[in-house]
Amino acid sequence: MKNEIETIKKSIWDSASLIGRSLNLMEVCGTHTMAISKYGLRDIMPPNINLISGPGCPVCVTSITDIDRIIMLSRKYPAGIFTFGDMIKVPGSDSSLYLERSRGSDINICYSPKDALDFAIGNPHKEVIFIAIGFETTIPLTAVLIERARMQDIKNFSIINLHKLVPPALKALLEDREIRIDGFLSPGHVSVIIGSHPYEFICKEYGIPCVISGFEPYDIMTSIDMLLRQIKQGKPEVQIQYSSVVRESGNPGALKIIDQVFNPCDSDWRGIGCIPGSGLTLRKKFVNYDSSLRFPIEEINSADPAGCICGEILKGKKNPGQCRLFGKSCRPDHPVGPCMVSSEGSCAAYYRYERFKSHFVKNLP
Numbered sequence: 199m200k201n202e203i204e205t206i207k208k209s210i211w212d213s214a215s216l217i218g219r220s221l222n223l224m225e226v227c228g229t230h231t232m233a234i235s236k237y238g239l240r241d242i243m244p245p246n247i248n249l250i251s252g253p254g255c256p257v258c259v260t261s262i263t264d265i266d267r268i269i270m271l272s273r274k275y276p277a278g279i280f281t282f283g284d285m286i287k288v289p290g291s292d293s294s295l296y297l298e299r300s301r302g303s304d305i306n307i308c309y310s311p312k313d314a315l316d317f318a319i320g321n322p323h324k325e326v327i328f329i330a331i332g333f334e335t336t337i338p339l340t341a342v343l344i345e346r347a348r349m350q351d352i353k354n355f356s357i358i359n360l361h362k363l364v365p366p367a368l369k370a371l372l373e374d375r376e377i378r379i380d381g382f383l384s385p386g387h388v389s390v391i392i393g394s395h396p397y398e399f400i401c402k403e404y405g406i407p408c409v410i411s412g413f414e415p416y417d418i419m420t421s422i423d424m425l426l427r428q429i430k431q432g433k434p435e436v437q438i439q440y441s442s443v444v445r446e447s448g449n450p451g452a453l454k455i456i457d458q459v460f461n462p463c464d465s466d467w468r469g470i471g472c473i474p475g476s477g478l479t480l481r482k483k484f485v486n487y488d489s490s491l492r493f494p495i496e497e498i499n500s501a502d503p504a505g506c507i508c509g510e511i512l513k514g515k516k517n518p519g520q521c522r523l524f525g526k527s528c529r530p531d532h533p534v535g536p537c538m539v540s541s542e543g544s545c546a547a548y549y550r551y552e553r554f555k556s557h558f559v560k561n562l563p
């Protein structure tokens with residue numbers, strides 16, 4: 199394997215040298231961000247290759263208004279709220295779910311959405327709310343859960359629907375004139391569900407290559423090599439490096455259940471704003487499972503934390519080293535923004551693996 203990595207590295211350096219100009223390659227997925235930092239892949243890139251992070255961490259792209267709404271809901275209603283671990287520490291405007299739990303709100307960490315539904319079934323007099331978060335990878339799980347709740351006529355279960363879709367976010371980034379992206383490393387597990395077709399607009403409309411990548415260092419290096427070869431040849435296309443699990447047409451069963459339960463809608467992303475068609479809303483037949491209708495709360499004026507540049511980082515415009523709070527007032531034990539909280543966040547990755555490296559404060563071109 200060592201020899202194979204060396205061969206790929208040489209190919210990357212040869213292509214980068216031939217191309218000559220500076221290139222921004224965006225890894226869309228937070229798991230890629232972590233792997234790149236953990237295995238020091240930035241250290242072995244040619245100087246003209248910038249690996250920049252994108253909006254692929256679901257916790258990080260959840261807007262602060264949505265965080266504040268959940269906090270408000272936990273204060274106002276005696277429901278049991280179930281969430282994945284990272285969400286609990288994300289700071290809202292003046293609190294977090296973690297703080298609210300210490301003040302008495304019924305907030306629970308779960309490892310699977312099924313835990314929340316099982317709790318609702320076992321406690322029929324208790325309202326149970328699941329915070330449904332994640333991209334196409336986790337949406338089928340929520341859809342199955344909702345369908346099961348309807349079939350079993352579970353009346354005390356609902357979801358706060360924060361699911362988001364990846365391709366519309368990539369389109370929004372490509373439309374932003376302040377960001378130059380020369381290639382996408384697309385997320386492997388999202389692509390297991392949606393396949394490769396939904397990315398085709400990237401090369402057809404914007405002339406930018408796209409490689410669906412696995413998560414091991416070998417996968418990521420190979421995918422970078424594939425991107426550079428496309429750039430060198432001037433033939434942008436969507437390629438699948440993670441071919442052991444990704445099919446062009448995705449997973450038809452998962453896509454079908456998503457379509458049965460949800461309709462596309464607009465959605466707010468932290469740092470990016472409202473992206474058309476990037477969210478999902480429950481279809482009419484499942485509307486009783488929408489927490490926002492069952493547990494209304496008043497309008498909230500939310501503001502992102504002062505000095506936090508998570509929004510710019512999620513768009514690939516800045517890196518964590520350019521945040522003046524990094525490692526000072528913002529640390530994993532005291533996060534100011536979600537990118538320092540999440541196990542897939544860029545700031546957490548840099549803090550853990552890269553903060554003492556020389557490239558840390560590297561200005562993007």
Ligand code: SF4
Pocket residue numbers: 505506507508511518521522523524525528529533534535536537538539545
């Ligand atoms: S270091 Fe903290 S404050 Fe700065 S961008 Fe990252 S999460 Fe936000």
